Amino acid sequence: MIRVTRWLVGFVALATVSDWSAWRSRTEPISASAVSLEIDTSAVQAEVDERFLSVAVDIANVVGGAFWDPDRNAGAMATAQVPPYDFSRPALRSLAEALAPAYLRVGGTDADRTVYEAAGAPADVGAGRWRLSRKTWQNVSRFAQDVGFRLIFTLNAGEAARDASGRWDPASARGLIEEAVAAGDPVDVWEFGNELNVFPLLHHRWLSPRAYADDLQLVRWLLRDTAPKAQLAGPAVAFWPLLGEGLPFYGRFMRAGGDLLDIVTWHYYPSQSYRCPVATQRAKAGEVLRPRQLAEIDRWAAFVEDTRDQHGPQAAVWLGETGGAQCGGEPGASDRFASSLWWVDQLGRIARRGQPIVVRQTLSGGDYGLIDDETLAPNPDYWASLLWRRLMGTRVLPTQLRTGLGPVSAYAHCTRGEAAPGSVTLALVNVHPTRPIDVDLPDLGPEARLYLVQASSPEAHRVTLNGKPLALTAEGAVPPTEGVHVHHPQLLSLPPHAFAFVTFPQAAASACR
Template sequence: MRLPPVFAKLSSHLRILGLLPTNKTKLHQANVTLVSNEVVHQVAPEYLSFAIDISVVVGGYWWEGSQGVRKGLGTLRVPPLDLRNKKLDRLVQALGQSYVRVGGSEADKIFYFNSPTDNEHALVLTKTMWDQLHQFIQRNQLKFVFTCKYGLFSRKEHGDWQGDEVQQLLQYSIDQGYQIDVCELGNELNAYWAFHGVRSQPGGKNLAQDYATFAEQIKCYYPQVKIMGPGSAYWPKLGETLAPLSNLTKKFLAALSFNIDIIDWHYYPFQSKRSPLRTRTANLRTLLSPKSFSDFDKYSAKLKAWRDTYQPQAEFWTGETGSAQCGGQPQLSDRFASCFWWADQLGRGAAHGQKVMIRQSLIGGDYGMINRLTTKPRPDYWVSWLWVRLMGQGVFEVKTNVPRVRVYCHQHPDGNHKTLMLINLINRPVEIELTGFAELQQAFSVTANKITSKKVLINGIKPRFKKGKVRLEDFQVKTQTNPEIPALSINFWCFS
């Protein structure tokens, strides 16, 4: 008996998600081909980097427990993050070389060091907080990206940014010997209309003028610092949203009077149910659909073309990304289901020639790689942990004939091997036919007992720190003569 098309489609989705039984005896097959042994792109050593939102650092409005959103923020205020936590240090150090970006929606509201006399509820970055942040950066040998305050002022003042507060912060940092590696001006300036009101929304040309002033000021204090921008927020299906009000990236790049070092953008492939504007809601179906990943390709290509036209010397970064806008989706962004978009976007960003991918966030919110309340790593922390150990800087072109089997290939960090990452979005094992690869020497497979699990397994073993350390050798290393990948899994295969 044939099912009506609508029920047949629903049944197919349910089987993919593991909610209906499948025929386990019949394997899918996928051909995976290494197109060339020539490296096509080179990512930065800090390619996999992360953010700590300034709201978490200083104790602003954040997402844990919030049921909704108010002007782009959570509805509950949190205590400042304790950056002296030794367990947090261990988790950070295990992720290797990284940038840490401190920015976010409240970066443009914050006051540096001193609270205004007429606002008892003002958000203040104190000298003690700034000192502890830099101690955290130095202790863990991180590089630092800081979002400087653009400020909330009316449209008629755009193009005449002064930055007195920023200069005070920079002078103190110089006096203390603190390192800043990358600076940007303002957070998601194309979305000011949504967060701070239409009157605060800058245009591309005026923003370019303010950026020139900003870059000149920064270089007076830190001549070697890299300037990054504009960090526009992109929505799935909509891009920069409301044209012409918020489509500022192209105009900004065309109007810049100096050579910017880094062009970046912010992208979330999904929205949480907190978000008032949802173009692709995070749920099990969308999290595991290849169609959900295609907008990243579309916008990356557009931004890269603008970079090549207006600022060809600039590096291209994803300056902020997470599973779902507005803090992540509760009971999904912190589960195994959220590992798949993250692994895929890491691979796709590198394949598009992006130098750095900054994850929102390291800690805090449902999308944090580390639970802020317990300091325990979540499933996609372990995908990140494997990535930095197995996927090096050189990127190779690789292809497959099965859309639900996603494949990416990098040099191994040791320089002597290649690592193939295979993401299986099918709820069934897939037999892999390889072309162009040498002998398979090691294989690591990330799986879980169910798609909504809070825990993952690496080669069937639950990863955990033992005496503060965790090593690849803690997991059984297996090779296969007839290689296949498990159902709904993320795999790293190392070849000689």
């Protein structure tokens, strides 16, 4: 429950969840694990898109293909036959709308096995392939428009889209793109292929970087002819923890065809679920919270960015697919509170780097979904995403943590949608399992609003905001997320295994005006 533990001269000590106070006076002893937070409110370090936190629905779910088996059958390929995705569910729409504006990516492994009715695909497409009907495509488009999403669609770069010589055939996509443009469907980005560097594992075929670049030129010409306002993305290369690419593709492709792209997309998961036959970092609840593992995404992000700078400087870099664990997510980990600590930290890291879009796999579907696809109950990461969406704006401020080595991360943004100019919001994450971390806050005005998110354990599914359970209303609506008002905030004691957003409406940050 929330309780006030002490009143201090000069400010009100606000209560928190548990048996100690979150807010402390600077006159009280500061623990050895304390950190001092510095924020430059006069500068913008990076700027992200208003759709920064975006989501995906796997095309296997969309068309009713084979997705990750919930019955613990391991294997490189998804094997569970699923019904076509029901975009009409009111609860799903309500939950999705609360995350708008965002992109909805329709992609995944089976994007390179899917053919399109609009491009002339017959009803019977044969074993191992899937057909995107006009009706299903219209359902995708209508859903996106209704909830405030724009679309990223991954075009088939696989065998079914190639002629007898193995060259990609533009006719395989022309009909779909032309119909989408004529109908006004909200497709902003056409991505060519999914995880080209692991084609041998997923499709038993190697597409060389040079051949992919040649095919990409055909896609570029096709878009110039049919959808000149759309952007072209690729190669959606997968990076694994510790290993990186595994099969080197990205650098060689960028040298051959990086100048063709508007957007460089890459994929990263910090671990692999039990379903993956090969793992460099097997998923376990809480393991993803080790500071070195949290920081590893910066290593691969820097490689992607540096290579882009050399061979495709005109292109933006988007983290085009990510989740807590590859291969459908890990039950008991990807859908638990520990994942939310990882998720908030990763969002902060990628925003700080200036990558404008992060696509979360998935909106629903698999153990890594923000929403349980069967019950439509929000998973913990949904609530973390909702708070990020409501509080963290597009401008990122330079932030440094000093004095102390505590396992805490901090990110500062201009506040999203704040009526008063100059407002700043912090995202703070403490991944230590037992120790609270004292955060000495900069002077950002006389008042703050605290949004403290906790759970009974990292493996818990139920989470609280300022001591109150986060849940849909009795009518099934997404609730308001209200912060606790704080006077004269000075020192925040962040609980173990917890994250918080702190908004300073009177920060008067010149970078946020």
